[in-house]
Amino acid sequence: MKNILDLVFIVVSAFLLVFVIAAIIFTVIVPLENPFAFEFGEILIVIIKLITSFILFLIWVVIIQKMITRYLKKKLKEIN
Amino acid sequence: MNLGLFEYGLVLMSFIITYFATKILISLLINSKRVVLDYHKEGKKFVAYPGGPALIIGLISSLVLAFIITNDIRIIAILGVVIISSAIGLVDDFRTLGGRKKPLILVLASLPIILLGTYEPNLNFLFFGSVKLSIIYPLLVLISIPVTANTINTIDVLNGVSTGFVIITSIPLLILLVLIGDSNMVLVTLILISVCLAFFVFHRYPSKIFPGDSGTLTIGAMYGAIAIVGGIELIGVFAILPAILNSFFYLASMRDFVEHKNIKVRPTRVLSDGTIEAESNENAPITLVRLIVAGNPSKELPIVNTIFVLSLISAVLATIMGVLTWMI
Numbered sequence: 001m002k003n004i005l006d007l008v009f010i011v012v013s014a015f016l017l018v019f020v021i022a023a024i025i026f027t028v029i030v031p032l033e034n035p036f037a038f039e040f041g042e043i044l045i046v047i048i049k050l051i052t053s054f055i056l057f058l059i060w061v062v063i064i065q066k067m068i069t070r071y072l073k074k075k076l077k078e079i080n
Numbered sequence: 081m082n083l084g085l086f087e088y089g090l091v092l093m094s095f096i097i098t099y100f101a102t103k104i105l106i107s108l109l110i111n112s113k114r115v116v117l118d119y120h121k122e123g124k125k126f127v128a129y130p131g132g133p134a135l136i137i138g139l140i141s142s143l144v145l146a147f148i149i150t151n152d153i154r155i156i157a158i159l160g161v162v163i164i165s166s167a168i169g170l171v172d173d174f175r176t177l178g179g180r181k182k183p184l185i186l187v188l189a190s191l192p193i194i195l196l197g198t199y200e201p202n203l204n205f206l207f208f209g210s211v212k213l214s215i216i217y218p219l220l221v222l223i224s225i226p227v228t229a230n231t232i233n234t235i236d237v238l239n240g241v242s243t244g245f246v247i248i249t250s251i252p253l254l255i256l257l258v259l260i261g262d263s264n265m266v267l268v269t270l271i272l273i274s275v276c277l278a279f280f281v282f283h284r285y286p287s288k289i290f291p292g293d294s295g296t297l298t299i300g301a302m303y304g305a306i307a308i309v310g311g312i313e314l315i316g317v318f319a320i321l322p323a324i325l326n327s328f329f330y331l332a333s334m335r336d337f338v339e340h341k342n343i344k345v346r347p348t349r350v351l352s353d354g355t356i357e358a359e360s361n362e363n364a365p366i367t368l369v370r371l372i373v374a375g376n377p378s379k380e381l382p383i384v385n386t387i388f389v390l391s392l393i394s395a396v397l398a399t400i401m402g403v404l405t406w407m408i
Binding site: 008 | 203205207208209211213215216314317318321322325328329332358360366370371372373374375376386389390393394397
C-alpha cells in the first residue's frame, strides 16, 4: 500500500474538482435566462447550457488526466 | 422509516438463495469445464466462469418478492433494468460483444426507468440547492445506466473487487435512503448488498468463481437504477468515483472503447512468483491497478485491499456530502 497516499490525494482532488465544476454549473449555467426573442430560443439556450456543461466536464477530465500522467511518469522513473 | 419482519426475512432470503445458487453453479461450471485462467496467480489456476447467473437468480427472485410485498412500481423499473442488463451480460459472456457495441446496447436497460416515469427530474446539490432538469434529465438517465454498468465491469480485474466495491459503495446510498425515509428503496439497496455479500464469499481472494460480464453489468446497472429511482444520483456518482476514474483513465489512454481481451499491451505484468508490476510501455492503458503498482510491485491481495480503501474513502466523502445536503 506504498502508493495509497498519492492515490487518496488524486481521488480527493477529483472529488473537490467535481464539486467546483458542479458549483459553476448549478450557480451560473443552469439559472441562465433565455436572452433570445425568436421561436427556437428556448431550445438554443438548452443546447448552449449542455455544451458549456460538457466543456466543463472535459476540463475536469483533462486536469485529472494530467495529474495521473505526471504521477505515473514519476513512479515509473523511480524504478528505471 | 420502518422495515418489517417480512422485509428483513426477504433480505436474508436473498443472501441464502445467492449463496446456494453460487455454490451449485461453481460445481456445475467446473463439471462442464467452463473455467478461465486466473492470470494473477502463480502457476496455472483455473476459476469457474461466469458466476453472473447466481447473482441474477438472487436479484430477480428477491425483487419480484419485494414488489409483491410493497406494490411499489419503482421496484418493477429496477427489476426491468436488472433483467435487460443481465440478458446483455449473458450474451456478452458467451458471445463477446464489441467494446463499442456494449455501452450502446446497455442504453436499453435504462428504458424501464424512463417508460415507467420512476424518476424525479431534480438534482439536489450541497449548498447550491435543487435544480429541475425536465428536458436533460431523461437523457442523463439513458447515459447513467450504461456508465455505472460499464464502470463496475471495468474495475472487475482482480479477485473480489467488483462485488466488494459494490458492497462498500452501496452503503452511502443506504444511509441516505434511511435518512430520507424511503423504506422501499432501503429494502432494494439491502437486497443488492446482501446478494453481493453472498457472492463475495466465493468471489473474494482467492476466487472460486468470477462474476463475468453478466454479473458485473447487472450489479452495476442495478446500482445506477437505485441511485436514480431513489433520487440520490449525485451521491451515487461520488461514491463510485475511483471506478469512474478507472474507466476514464482507460478510455482516455486507449482513445476508444476497447475490450480488455483485445488490448495489445496489457497495463500490468505478472511475474513468475505472482507479483504484479506496472507496464512501463507508454502505449499500455492507464488503469487503477497500474497506478497502484507503479513503482511498487505487489501481490494481488494488497492491491485488492488498496482498491477497497480507496472506495471506502470515496464512500465516506459521498456520505458526508449526502448527509450535509439532507440537513441543509
